[in-house]
Amino acid sequence: MKVYGLTGGIGSGKTTIRQLIEALGIPTLDADAIGRELVAPNQPGLVKIVQTFGSDVLTEQGELNRAALRQRILENPDAKHKLEAILHPMIRERTQAAIEQLRRQNPPAIVVEIPLLAETGKPDYIDETIVLDLPEAMQLQRALQRGTLPEADIRRLMENQASREARLAIADHVIRTDPPLERIKQTLQTLLEDRN
Ligand code: ATP
Structure with a gap:
């Protein structure tokens, strides 16, 4: 397989x-969807993003403020690397775990x-x-x-x-x-x- x-x-x-x-x-799995799940409220990706970039990348409802984060990245190219360093390993880990789950069904x-x-x-x-x-x-x-x-x-x-x-x-x-x-x-x- x-x-x-x-x-x-x-x-x-x-x-x-x-x-x-x-x-x-x-x-099938979708790495982008896994990435979106990770930045939902209270999820580990969002928690880490707030630790790194501060709470001004959150909306009043506690969701990721994508426009604010995009602005940060435009202003500071290093921010993009920081964001990727947070999310890519988490996406990989979750994708790998999901693959292992699916393997059990022997597709x-x-x-x-x-x-x-x-x-x-x-x-x-x-x-x-x-x-x-x-x-x-x-x-x-x-x-x-x-x-x-x-x-x-x-x-x-x-x-x-x-x-x-x-x-x-x-x-x-x-x-x-x-x-x-x-x-x-x-x-x-x-x-x-x-x-x-
Ligand atoms: P994105 O990266 O923007 O999310 P995507 O790679 O997921 O795009 P799709 O949304 O699947 O691409 O396809 C783009 C458009 O092309 C859609 O309107 C879809 O219906 C059409 N399309 C896809 N494959 C074919 C095909 N073989 N023949 C005709 N139209 C197609």
Whole structure:
């Protein structure tokens, strides 16, 4: 049984493909969701963030004030490293624990979505990486079509993320997400249902 790390740039189809994988009966985890849980009120990630950055990164309701934290990071590049030094080890630990739980069900494979896999490097618990690949123009088009971010923000995110080439360089498996979903589903089935 292998543990796969699933990654891809903005609009590359991570959410869509993860749902397809779940529909095949293969369990998945989402490193970003685990990260969000860690910064919920009273959770250890948020506690540590407040110890490091002070209580002005909290809202009046005791939630993480993302805008305030973003401002801190803009003002001081070192703050970004501090934040990552707090959260990344915690995310890794929780993800690893969740993988161990899932292993007990003896699934054909486990897939962990890690959006920043190319940026942060492959953690030990990932056996192989799956990179979702799409020409950048289509990435932009799909992210725009979803309508949650303006074009300038999407372009800025794309510039700050790993390049398409850098992502392909860490890929054990590349899945193009421009074909129809039915075709992608067959590719995934062949890859993930083979219990090696
Ligand atoms: P983000 O990084 O912004 O969260 P994402 O990588 O999770 O994005 P999705 O939200 O899954 O990407 O996909 C982006 C858009 O592309 C969605 O509107 C989705 O419906 C569409 N899409 C994904 N795969 C395909 C496909 N094979 N054919 C057509 N449209 C697709």
